[in-house]
Amino acid sequence: MRYLILGVTEARDETGAPFPIGGARLRALLAALALRAGRRASVADLVDDVWGDDPPQDAPAALQALIARLRRALGGRDTITAESAGGYRLAAAPDDIDLHRFARLAAQGGRELAADPATAARTLAAALSLWRGPALADLPEPARTAHAAGPEARRSTALRDRIEADLRSGATVPAALLPEIEALIEASPYDEPLRAQQLRALRAAGRPADALAAYERTRRTLSDALGTTPGPELATLHAQLLHPTHPTPQPKPGSAAPSAEAAPQSVAPQSAAQQPAAQQPAAPQAAADGAARGNLRPRLTSFVGRDPELAALRTDLARLRLVTLTGPGGSGKTRLAEHAAAAHPEAGWIVELARLDDPAAVPGAVLSALGLRENSLVARENTVAAADPTTQLVEHCAHRSLLLVLDNCEHVIGAAAELAEELLARCPGVRILATSREPLGVPGESLRPVEPLPDPVALRLLADRGAAARPGFRTEDDPGAAAEICRRLDGLPLAIELAAA
Incomplete structure (x- = not known):
């Protein structure tokens, strides 16, 4: 038997199949027993943990009845024993309970950190993978806060140790x-x-x-x-950052990029967005100080379907400078754009425009995404007046090759289109991948509609996210209902994910 209390309380057999433990009181009782890892739990402690500040009138009798129900749910009397000194004990070893297995692995990884960071990183990653949600989520307050404070603190320490191990080992x-x-x-x-x-x-x-x-x-x-x-x-x-040990490599003679003043000031007869790669100005090399690889976020869930769209989008980005993904909200435009940008050879930077309600804030949002607002500290220290955001962007991007992902442009469509056209005209190494419910309307823009998922792919997404939310979930168990859910949700990925959760 395995007992899971790092998240919603569960009990699983040796095959990993869950036992049906219905009711908040039963889950709270199992969590309280598993917390003590085979040690005796007194009646008073269990009553406090299960009922909190509102115990029943005859609490010991109510607890005894609840124990009987939990034994039946777990498959037998031997799973919970009554102690002669009073109280009850869950028949389980510490390693049968995820909380105590986590504590053992976290301590082991902490000891391994100094001598073998790579091994420590694996041990700590295994420990952290046991967490499925907040510790002891089924205990009522204030018992949950009291018992969960220690495990949550150890989780934070283990995460820090794992990051340190990854930094030292260089494996990530x-x-x-x-x-x-x-x-x-x-x-x-x-x-x-x-x-x-x-x-x-x-x-x-x-x-x-x-x-x-x-x-x-x-x-x-x-x-x-x-x-x-x-x-x-x-x-x-x-x-060390101010005086690095290794000098910054210098560009080879004759390879210096043109200055910002030398960049073209207007769109050529053939728009910058539609110039094929062979006819575009040679993309300048990334800055010699080591161009960042962007700010794309690592995703914690799998990317289901969209393989044909992703392949077509990669082809588009190899030859075009402005591609816009269009489609209704929830159709998966942002996720598709992020995956395409992650596979692109140039640094990818995502700019989230959904929260903007002032079109004038668009250039500033791009500056923030690129980390340029902080870099203006140097300018302020030298008492140099900061240029307007668009000018700063042009000066930064004129000599660089990068991919900008302008996400949710429909909120500020005019300002996004104006900035895109300015950057494409004056920064030959910039490509733009936009997501919007409507086209930007920039000359040379290539549109890629993002359609709802076809039925087989929608079912795959429902199965994947459903299994993540509830282990053991399979669409094959009720294919008619699963297909009906996907049809009613019009194959929209966001709606399917919400339904699965």
Whole structure:
């Protein structure tokens, strides 16, 4: 038997099949027993954990009846024993319970970290994979908060240790660690070891300018909130970023990119968006200081279907400079664009426009996505007036090759179209992949409608997301109902995912 309490409470047999444990009280009782990992649980403790601040009048009798129901659900009397000293015990070893297996693996990974980071990373990843949601999710308050505080803290420590192991071993792409680090920093903004991990990951990803900007943000945060300065570890990293050991490679003679002033100021007779690759100006090389690989987010779920669309989109992006994915909300435009951008040879940067309600904010949103707002610190320190956002973008992009993903353009369609045309005209190494419910209307724009999923693919998506939400779910168990769900949802991926969840 396996008992899972890192998330919704479950019990599974040796094949992994779940036992049907219905009712919140039964799940709370099983969680309370599993929490004690085979140790005796007193009647008073179990009553507190199951009923919280609202126990029944005859609590011991009510608990005894609940124990009997749980034994039947688990398949026999031997699963829960009554102790002679009073109370009950779940017949299970600590490793049969995910919480205690996690604690063992997390401690083991912490010990392995110093001597063997690669092994530690695997051990800690295995420990963290046991989490399916909040710890002890079925316990009522305040019992859940009291019992879950320790496991949640150990989870945070294990995640930090796993990130450290990945950084030391080099087995994971450094840029892929940044979203996890940034989420931890958001929860603990004054945690200097986390900030140090962020700087190291940015440096390892070839983004020293972003690392310097992150240090400056950290310095300001500590100064404004706590009145302190960064500690020795952060100060050492800052000095290393300012004076790297290895000199930055210089461009070969004659290969320097043209200056921003030399960039074309107007659209040629054939629009920049529709020039084939052979006729476009030669795309400048990425900056010698190590161009970042973009800000595309790693996805935690599989990408189901869309293989033909993805192949066609890759072909389009190889020869065209502006491609717009059109379709209704929820049709999967953003996910398709992200996958296409991730496979593109040039750095991909996604700019989310859905939250904007002011068209004038579009250039600034692109600046923020590229990390250029922080880089303007240098300009301010030199008392140089910052240029307007569009000019800053042109100056930054004129000498670079990159792919911009302008997501949800329909909210600010006019401003998005104007900026796209400006960048395509003046930055020969820029390509744009837009998602919108309507075309941008820029000359040379290539439209790719994103249609609803066909029936077989929609069923695959429902099966994949349903199994993630409830282990053991299969569309084959009721194919008629599954097909009807997909039909009623018009094959829209977002609607199918919501239904599956």
